Amino acid sequence: MSIRVAVLGARGRMGAQAVNAVEGAADLELVAAIDAGDRLLDVVDNGADVLIDFTHPDAVMGNLEFAVEHGVHAVVGTTGMTQDRLETLAGWLADKPELGVLIAPNFALGAVLAMRFAEQAARFYASAEVIELHHNRKADAPSGTAGHTARLISKARAEAGIEPGPDATTSEVDGARGALVGDVRVHSVRLPGLIAHEEILFGAEGETLTIRHDSMDRSSFMPGVLLGVRSIAKRPGLTVGLENVLEL
Ligand SMILES: NC(=O)C1=CN([C@@H]2O[C@H](COP(=O)(O)OP(=O)(O)OC[C@H]3O[C@@H](n4cnc5c(N)ncnc54)[C@H](OP(=O)(O)O)[C@@H]3O)[C@@H](O)[C@H]2O)C=CC1
Numbered sequence: 486m487s488i489r490v491a492v493l494g495a496r497g498r499m500g501a502q503a504v505n506a507v508e509g510a511a512d513l514e515l516v517a518a519i520d521a522g523d524r525l526l527d528v529v530d531n532g533a534d535v536l537i538d539f540t541h542p543d544a545v546m547g548n549l550e551f552a553v554e555h556g557v558h559a560v561v562g563t564t565g566m567t568q569d570r571l572e573t574l575a576g577w578l579a580d581k582p583e584l585g586v587l588i589a590p591n592f593a594l595g596a597v598l599a600m601r602f603a604e605q606a607a608r609f610y611a612s613a614e615v616i617e618l619h620h621n622r623k624a625d626a627p628s629g630t631a632g633h634t635a636r637l638i639s640k641a642r643a644e645a646g647i648e649p650g651p652d653a654t655t656s657e658v659d660g661a662r663g664a665l666v667g668d669v670r671v672h673s674v675r676l677p678g679l680i681a682h683e684e685i686l687f688g689a690e691g692e693t694l695t696i697r698h699d700s701m702d703r704s705s706f707m708p709g710v711l712l713g714v715r716s717i718a719k720r721p722g723l724t725v726g727l728e729n730v731l732e733l
């Protein structure tokens with residue numbers, strides 16, 4: 486039996502890709518393609534098992550409240566999922582123990598691996614910075630991926646008892662040293678021509694390590710999205726990060 490899927494944000498850059506990916510998968514059936522202003526109840530009326538959300542940070546929590554209320558599993562790529570939001574979502578899910586929600590800051594395999602590699606490197610380097618580069622139509626900065634990467638590095642360093650490395654800056658034009666996420670500096674670049682790119686830089690005496698990932702095409706996110714859709718019914722509760730599904 487096929488998995489019945491609804492796509493939210495269906496006319497957007499990612500939603501349109503997700504619609505095509507679902508339509509191209511023999512074991513999935515697209516039952517609703519919904520964008521801003523469309524009728525959300527079609528998700529339920531058309532019997533969706535799983536919804537995919539690629540909408541907007543301002544819309545995603547409302548969509549998730551709806552999904553949980555109506556017993557629809559959710560696979561979420563939309564950014565803006567702060568710790569407060571994750572706690573709220575976990576609270577909603579506590580009343581629906583059979584339901585699964587996957588929040589993935591990045592569905593591209595290479596990006597997930599890059600984050601894992603950065604987490605592993607973090608305990609060996611006191612100094613680390615993240616540069617993320619995206620298309621100039623992106624609403625949020627820093628990217629969800631960069632935020633997640635920075636938090637992973639901060640946590641790994643703290644667990645290893647490492648303080649962030651020295652920085653002699655005493656005079657700064659506002660923003661020149663980037664934004665602090667945890668205790669990691671994150672720098673955001675926005676340019677037409679880019680899709681989604683991230684560099685994680687580590688420095689120590691006499692050496693640097695750079696981990697870089699590039700999504701050249703939004704199709705790079707689709708295998709991860711489909712994996713999420715196929716596995717979410719077997720993962721009740723809240724899962725944050727595709728690395729957990731991949732068992733990295
Ligand atoms: N996790 C991952 O791997 C990835 C995540 N993303 C994230 O996905 C999100 C979407 O990105 P992208 O596709 O580039 O953005 P787009 O702006 O191209 O698409 C978003 C779409 O969602 C629509 N929308 C807004 N509100 C609602 C709503 N309440 N219900 C249904 N549809 C709605 C928008 O309509 P309108 O324009 O009319 O508002 C638009 O068509 C972003 O947060 C982005 O960071 C992106 C790439 C990969």
Ligand SMILES: O=C(O)C1=N[C@H](C(=O)O)C[C@H](O)C1
Nearest residue numbers: 564590591623628629630681
């Ligand atoms: O908006 C995008 O394009 C992307 N958003 C996600 C993010 O903010 O990390 C994932 C990827 O970087 C593309």
